[in-house]
Amino acid sequence: PSFSDRKDIPSLENTLSKRPTLWDHLNWQATLTFFDPADQEIAQIIIGGIDEDGYLSTPVEEVAQMAGVPVEKINAVREKIKSFDPIGVGSLNLKEALLAQMDGLLIGDEITRKIVSDYLPLLEKSDYAQLARSLGLNLHEVRTHIELIRSLDPTPGRKYAQEKTFYVVPDILVTKEGDDFKVTINNEGLPRLRLNTYYRKLLAKASQGDPEAHAYLKDKMKKALWFLRSLNQRDQTVYRVAKYIVDKQREYLDKGIDFIKPLTLLEISQEIGVHESTVGRVVANKHMMTPRGVYSLKYFFHKSLVGDFGEEVSSLRIKDKIKKLIDSEDWNNPLSDIEIGDLLAKGNLKIARRTVAKYRKQLKIPPSHIRKRKSILEEHA
Numbered sequence: 001p002s003f004s005d006r007k008d009i010p011s012l013e014n015t016l017s018k019r020p021t022l023w024d025h026l027n028w029q030a031t032l033t034f035f036d037p038a039d040q041e042i043a044q045i046i047i048g049g050i051d052e053d054g055y056l057s058t059p060v061e062e063v064a065q066m067a068g069v070p071v072e073k074i075n076a077v078r079e080k081i082k083s084f085d086p087i088g089v090g091s092l093n094l095k096e097a098l099l100a101q102m103d104g105l106l107i108g109d110e111i112t113r114k115i116v117s118d119y120l121p122l123l124e125k126s127d128y129a130q131l132a133r134s135l136g137l138n139l140h141e142v143r144t145h146i147e148l149i150r151s152l153d154p155t156p157g158r159k160y161a162q163e164k165t166f167y168v169v170p171d172i173l174v175t176k177e178g179d180d181f182k183v184t185i186n187n188e189g190l191p192r193l194r195l196n197t198y199y200r201k202l203l204a205k206a207s208q209g210d211p212e213a214h215a216y217l218k219d220k221m222k223k224a225l226w227f228l229r230s231l232n233q234r235d236q237t238v239y240r241v242a243k244y245i246v247d248k249q250r251e252y253l254d255k256g257i258d259f260i261k262p263l264t265l266l267e268i269s270q271e272i273g274v275h276e277s278t279v280g281r282v283v284a285n286k287h288m289m290t291p292r293g294v295y296s297l298k299y300f301f302h303k304s305l306v307g308d309f310g311e312e313v314s315s316l317r318i319k320d321k322i323k324k325l326i327d328s329e330d331w332n333n334p335l336s337d338i339e340i341g342d343l344l345a346k347g348n349l350k351i352a353r354r355t356v357a358k359y360r361k362q363l364k365i366p367p368s369h370i371r372k373r374k375s376i377l378e379e380h381a
Contacts, residue, residue, distance in 0.1 A: 022054065022089070022160035023047055029084045029280050032265045032301055034077070042067045042077045046090060054089040054097070054157025083277035085284040086156040094154055095120055101152045104277065111135060112145045123149070144219070170289035172242040172297075174253070181250060183243045185235050186289075193231065195224055234282075240272045241282045245300050246290075253292055262314040263301050318349060319359045326365055334368040 020028070030043040045067050049058030056063070056078065064071045081090040087104035088097035098116045107113075115123060115131070122131045123146065132142045173184045203221055206214040245268075251259035265283070269276040283297040302315040325343055329335045335343070337356040344351060360367070 020160070022050070022052065022157045025160060025284070026050070026081065026084055026089065028298060029265075030081070032280075033080060033084075033276065038069075039077055042069060042074065043081060046074065046078055046081060050090055050157065052157055052160075053155040054086060054091070056090050056092055060092070083275075085277075085281045086153065086159065087277075087281070088153065088156040091156075097154065097156055098149065098152050101156070104281075107148065109145070109148070111137070112148050115145055116149060140216075168287050168294060170294055171238065171286040172288040174242075174246055174288060174290040176291050181246050181253060181290075183239060183246050185239055185242075187235075193228060195221070195228070237272070237274060237278065238282050238286070241268055241279060242288060242297070244268050244271055245288070245297065249300055253290055256292075257317060257320045260300075260302075260314045260317050265301065315359065318344070318351065319363055321347070321349070322356065322359055323363055323365070326360075326371075329371075332372070334371040336368045 026047045027044065030040060030047060034040045034043050045063055046056060049056050049063060051057040060071055060074050060078075064074045067074065078090050082088060082096070082100040083104060084090075088100040091097035091100055095116055099113065102108075102113060102116070114135070119131055119134060122128075122134070128139060128142055128146070132139050135142065170186055173186050175182045175184070199217065199221065203214070203217045206217050245263065246253065248261055248263055252261070265276045265279045269279045272279075283301070286297045288295050288297055299316075321344060322340055325335060325340055337353045337360065340360075341351060341353050341356045344356070357367075365371075
């Protein structure tokens with residue numbers, strides 16, 4: 001019998017995933033963003049101090065003291081974290097969170113940014129008249145900017161706060177056609193959006209009459225067109241990310257886990273020409289149906305280790321090999337982390353004992369002395 005026959009550990013590839021917590025989600029992004037171990041450690045400390053609403057509740061000075069680095073270094077790492085999904089997480093206050101979201105969504109409107117930067121107290125009191133006077137605008141103009149601010153999320157971490165049962169509908173469909181894989185965005189069940197012809201006619205009519213009504217309708221039409229273009233651009237980005245993943249992992253899709261390749265957000269961002277944080281947001285909470293099963297897009301992102309012949313090897317493949325070695329070990333003489341490392345080295349995969357231990361813990365497999373004790377207890381049960 002193997003260790004997994006005891007029903008302690010599910011199959012690596014057939015595990016039903018629970019909804020990730022906010023901290024799981026942030027740590028995953030940090031692993032793929034910060035390659036310097038010191039920066040990774042700082043990021044973990046910052047993420048550990050983030051509350052359920054997504055704000056850093058631990059004072060920056062305290063975080064700096066814990067990490068043993070200057071406050072400026074903490075803020076530099078925190079700036080990157082604020083661009084993670086959900087955008088604005090790790091902010092110190094509402095102003096920071098809203099401005100971070102505006103940066104991430106490329107909202108450059110100066111008046112809207114000024115309201116967030118300088119007039120949040122008036123906004124919180126709904127004193128729109130005073131806000132209009134302070135900005136030298138009329139109420140109608142002010143309300144347009146307020147609508148934009150209200151579309152932002154004041155508690156960016158809240159959507160991860162509670163566990164919920166959820167059913168996966170794949171966002172991307174991958175089918176095998178001959179020797180190739182076809183990638184399709186799954187828009188089934190989504191409404192088809194288009195501009196209402198009634199409002200087009202209304203805009204044309206207003207152009208010959210009331211200038212204020214024409215300006216209002218023209219502004220709304222412009223925003224509607226921008227929204228439709230954004231949706232189209234989003235679909236194009238999702239497709240390009242998915243296509244790159246499929247092209248990169250085609251051997252895995254054909255042959256299995258031994259052929260999965262390492263992949264990072266940075267690699268895709270450089271290949272398709274978008275910011276790394278954009279790729280992170282595209283990947284978040286999206287699933288792909290393939291001939292091999294349904295996977296979270298996150299599944300395909302893993303760091304690389306270098307084999308004896310200079311080839312890059314996915315950490316996921318190494319985890320699978322570690323699990324298989326433990327599955328087939330002698331219950332009465334379980335493998336130590338050093339012995340696992342030696343066996344991997346014989347297969348041209350030289351990794352440090354601490355790396356073996358880290359991956360074993362991530363697989364939720366106890367160390368050898370606990371596995372041996374468990375075996376003895378089961379024999380005498």
